[in-house]
Amino acid sequence: MSKFLQLALGILAAIGGFVDIGDLVFNVVAGATFQYQLLWVVVIGVVGIIVYSEMCGRVAAVSKRPVFDAIRERLGFGVGLGALISSEIVNLMTLAAEVGGMALALQLLSGLPYRVLIVVGIVALAIAIWVLPFEWIERVFGYGGLCLLVFAVAAIKLHPDWGHVANGFVPQMHASEPLVFAYFVVGLLGAAMTPYEVYFYSSGVVEDGWTPKDLGMNKVNSMVGYGLGGFLSFSLMIAAGALFYPLGIEPQFIGTVAMGAQVPLGTIGLLLALIGILFAVGGAAIDTCFSGAYNLAQFFGWEWGKSRRPRDASRFTLAWGVLLALALLVIMTGIDPVMLTEYAVIFSVVALPLTYIPILLVANDSSYMGRYSNGRLANVFGLIYLVVILVVAITAIPLMILTHQGQG
Amino acid sequence: MRSVLRVVLLISAVALLATSCGGNALSKKDLKKQIESVQSFAAEGSTLAQGAAESRSTTIFVRVHSEYLEQGAKKVRQKLDQAQVSPELESKRSDAAKLAADVDQSIAELHRSPGDRDTAHRLQLELSRAADQAEQLAK
DSSP states (O other): OOHHHHHHHHHHHHHHHHOOHHHHHHHHHHHHHHTTTTHHHHHHHHHHHHHHHHHHHHHHHHHSOOHHHHHHHHHHHHHHHHHHHHHHHHHHHHHHHHHHHHHHHHHHHHOOOHHHHHHHHHHHHHHHHHHSOHHHHHHHHHHHHGGGGHHHHHHHHTOOOHHHHHHTTSOOOOSSOHHHHHHHHHHHHHHHTOHHHHHHHHHHHHHTTOOGGGHHHHHHIIIIIIHHHHHHHHHHHHHHHHHHHHHTOOOOSHHHHHHHHHHHHHHHHHHHHHHHHHHHHHHHHHHHHHHHHHHHHHHHTOOOOTTSOGGGGHHHHHHHHHHHHHHHHHHHTTOOHHHHHHHHHHHHHHHHHHHHHHHHHHHTOHHHHGGGSOOHHHHHHHHHHHHHHHHHHHHHHHHHHHTTTTTO | OHHHHHHHHHHHHHHHHHHOOOTTBOOHHHHHHHHHHHHHHHHHHHHHHHHHHTTOSOHHHHHHHHHHHHHHHHHHHHHHHHOBOOHHHHHHHHHHHHHHHHHHHHHHHHHHOTTOHHHHHHHHHHHHHHHHHHHHHHO
16 A cells, blocks of 8 residues: 555544544533634644644654653652553543443434443444454544544534634633633643543554654654544534524533534434444544553553454453443443543543653653654744643643533 | 642632532522523424424434433423522522423423424424523523
């Protein structure tokens, strides 16, 4: 297969795989609450995840060490263990929320009982992880997730005021509800800069045997994949802003998200939206599950890798199996996946500095990275986002409490 | 890193204390939020019913999603029924509780007859009117 085709396929998979349940929830609720006024935050979040993942990919390609390997070395065992535990808790919450999202999408498609579909979803994920090779997992779920492009068509069909949409890309505050607005700023940044995507990506770089020769591909993958993935976030927010905001609808369910495509496009829009949601959250569930197992294996020095036979990386295999089982238990308690998603996104923001700072330090260390350490531009962006991440991490939980999770 | 954690915990504790008083009592702002929720459920129910009436949705989707909406509307209705408000807000609370009950019943009917286009059309209009009333009431 030509390099160009490989790249194109990788980018398509990245677009479809960018959106997870956190993006679905926060972008749609933000659009319904503040119409287009928060579009600029998505831009900041997408640039942030590009900066973060490019650094992680580069560190992994040059040093052959993915995120948690570097974290343990830089932070030491004690602090590193703290970072690991917090990341694993957020991973588990996210995984449970994604599984719940899958079951809800399946329920809206089939009408079968929710709890039965949770079990079906978990079994399907376990089979996909066990049977499918890495690139097929990415492609099946990435291409399925591309159905979410229906929201871009829906956004156009809803005839938003494009002047107002353009104005939404200018950073602004909301005078009458500044705290709720700030809560959504934090949530949207958290939804875009989800750490599990970066753990997964950097581990994939090591698994695929990337070397410094592949750093160009690392840059293109990060920039184009996440950049175009952000386009889906814009589409979701614009569709919600054009449809739900004027009607005063406060989205609380996955079905409401799908109505953003159903109203302008009818049954075909509804089906594409539900299938897109199903594959997007299913793919994210697999990424999250792997990320959790990668983190544990890399921190404790176990053999790891999807490309290895299960018996050759038995503890890694056991780890993803246990994570799936725990996610099943969590979501079977009856907890609302949408609410769980909001908690997962907010707590992931709080834990973000624990993994971002070590990676920034390693990427900037020329004794470690040689001539591939951060250049001036990467350092400027790296430091700007360090400040952004610290501010967001400190304010996330107080804002969540003060605004009753954005309810005001 | 530890000092950052301390600051986060302190701010969170203060925020939690600041928001944890209340019980069933609703302030004017809280009542407005509840009425806005009634408006939201009514408007969403109306939009869902419109899809059913115009055959632009699937019966399964209408049946399942209306069940979630009904559960949500029921919670708001119970909250408004049990809420204690100041005397000058009582009439508004009572109107809102009645409206929430109507919305809950209409969405429940949509859930029971997701494939009946005539019923869906009627419910679309009823819920749309209820959304307008809730919007006026919230002002």
